[in-house]
Amino acid sequence: MTKHDTRASKTLGLCLAALAAGVIGNASAAAPDTTRVIVAFKPGAAASIRSAVAAAHGNVKLEIFGMNAMAVEVPTTALKGLDNNPNVEYIEEDVVRKPFALTTPSTGTPYASGQLVPYGIKLVQADQLPDTNAGNRKICIIDSGVDFSHEDLKDNGSNVTGEYDSGTGWWYTDETHHGTHVFGTIAAVNQSGVGVVGVNPNKALKLHIVKVFGANGAWTYSSTLASAANKCGSAGANVITMSLGGGSKSITEQRAFDSLQTKGVLSIAAAGNSGNATTSYPAGYGSVMSVAAVDENKAYASFSQYNNDVEISGPGVSVLSTVPMGTGEDSSLSVGTTSYGSSFPMDGSPQQTATAPLADFGIGDTVNTAVSGKVCLIQRGTVDFATKVTNCQNSGGVGAIIYNNAAGSFSGTLNGTVTSIPSVSASDTDGAAMKAQLGQSATVAVKASNYAYFDGTSMATPHVSAVAALVWSYFPTCTGSQIRTSLNNSALDLGAAGRDVHYGYGLVQAKAAYDRIKSLGCGK
Known part of the structure; x- marks a missing residue:
């Protein structure tokens, strides 16, 4: 999109930035009379843009990993001059992104005894498809980090990697509990007498953690999310899972996910918890799967957002999973x-x-x-x-x-x-x-307790992401887009016949997707 094409939408977006700047959190809101924006620029022009920002009495907040773009905070009065810089491709609001918050005892088959099996594990058929091949897939979790000292997670050991961020800290700590809960749904370990099991419980799946939510806030910026997604791609992720979102589009963010899709990465995000027909992003981008939530009876969750972007559903009501040690009830x-x-x-x-x-x-x-x-x-x-x-x-x-x-x-x-x-x-x-x-x-x-029940499309999303990696591990030559199609076509249809705004194509099904690909091939 050219600079001229974005000018009309940019004006509205920058008005909204003034509202975003009033939010208090660890993402560091813009000061009064300034605004935080993303500046996309021509290749090789980074130094020139830094100089222009400094001349405008602004400062660079983040150089977006893997893109010719940076998040900057500048006086609102300086935007016009920056926009006229010949090296600038476009300017847009750096919009806010936020995180979106029933068992049976194991019989010993297929999980070791003395654990609880969250209802979602059986609902998505994870108990019917062993994660024998999961070591050839990697999920990147963009969230609040993970308490990697947790009794039910630490044995994933060297299969888990992550990054340090100067704003949020080390990947292996989690001050908000959210990321640890997501991790547990994906990969809580199958071990006798301890906790719960995840969709991929046998310590084979590879995971990479990018921490975007820190101790003192519950929101981040779209620039941070775009940078995090590119870091996931650089780390070799096959699946990116995001239990987060916000109400405004971002060109920069969309370009990041579009590019990752062309590289074979499958990105999956929560539809949102507002219980209305609005679209959240990144779930609303065409290159990202949007996940709605259902309960243990496969009924649509009242909080789950419904719209034409909803693509698939996962368990998201009263989901039992891991939280930082001693912080649950x-x-x-x-x-x-x-x-x-x-x-x-x-x-x-x-x-x-x-x-x-x-x-x-x-x-x-x-x-x-x-x-x-x-x-x-x-x-x-x-x-x-x-x-x-x-x-x-x-x-x-x-x-x-x-x-x-x-x-x-x-x-x-x-x-x-x-x-x-x-x-x-x-x-x-x-x-x-x-x-x-x-x-x-x-x-x-x-x-x-070291475990807790959470509600939200945040809980549905890791079910879908974990199933995607599980199924894909059996057919590693399939592309991410083909796995996406196969998951949709094998989903358990719920609600109105066919795809609908509440359930999308239906409830994700691991064994059904495996059987479909084995019979018909990738992407059928």
């Missing part, structure tokens, strides 16, 4: 001699254990001292979770169980309300069973 729930496995800690619950007789607290909308010294059994609905738990506490209750008023399990939040009693959620069927056990001794426990 787990719960346990029992009544009498029955243990209930559908419980989740309420977000914000104190880490405590309570044991007392179980009492019916209805919907928990009023204080009732009849439950004093007891564990409250509360039905979901009418009032929010925080009100229910607070009313139980104010009634003298020592613990709270909120059971679903619809089919299935759920996770909930106290929305910042401070309570002093442990509280958990339970499924509708477990709630009904517990109603028949009123008066029996109930134990509600919330405790620290």
Whole structure:
């Protein structure tokens, strides 16, 4: 695109940059009366552009790896002069990119006993396709790094590489938990008695980590993402996974992903969590697969963005995976001699254990001292979770169980309300069973864990990326575009027949994709 072609859209983009500059985070927002933009320039002109930026009393924030472009911060009044520089190809806003936040015991086949198998592993058929050949593929994770000391990740050993960034730090630390959760879905290790399993659990898959989110913020710039993607390509990645995005396009970013596609790289990104029809980027680029989220019942997640760019779906509701050691929460729930496995800690619950007789607290909308010294059994609905738990506490209750008023399990939040009693959620069927056990001794426990349940298209994306690498490992002569086509054509159709805005082509299926390529060949 020529400089003249981009001028009209550029003006609107730079107006938006003033809004982006007001965000506070580790990405370092632009100072007042300045703006942060990407300047693309002619080959060999980098020194000239640096001089022009300095003359305009600006500074270079990032030289984009692998491209004739740099992110700069300059006074807004200097943009016109910079735009008229004969070495400048185009100028665009450096837009913001943000990260987008149910099990069964292993029977010993195909995973070692003593672990939990997240529902998504079976939902995408990863348990039906061994990762025997995964060593010939590499996934690059662009996220918040990974706690590589984690008990369920560290044994991936030398198969994992990464980079240091002066802004975000070393790749093997994770201050936001997000990247560690993504990593676990892809490659949590199959080992007896420890944690969970990932889609590729047998320590063969190669991974490269580029850390774009640091300790003090939850956003980054499109220039950083473009540079990170090019670093993934330089590291030999076959698949790039991005559980992140934002609402505006970037020419620079799109060029990076388009170029990577021509080199055979498959880029995959989250559709977004706004629950509306807007398109997020990079998921919205044609060279990137856009991933929507479904729950354990294969139903569309209410938060998942829906539009014509949505291409495929993955498990993204109540996904159990790894988080930095000791930073997660787990719960346990029992009544009498029955243990209930559908419980989740309420977000914000104190880490405590309570044991007392179980009492019916209805919907928990009023204080009732009849439950004093007891564990409250509360039905979901009418009032929010925080009100229910607070009313139980104010009634003298020592613990709270909120059971679903619809089919299935759920996770909930106290929305910042401070309570002093442990509280958990339970499924509708477990709630009904517990109603028949009123008066029996109930134990509600919330405790620290190395694992956590997260929701989001961020969780769906690594399922799809890991399946892509798994299937591709059996057919390494296929191109990334061919694997993409085969994944789409073998997906489990959900919702309206054919591709639709909520599910795309459907739920990604590892074994079905393998069978299709084996029968029909690459890209069919």
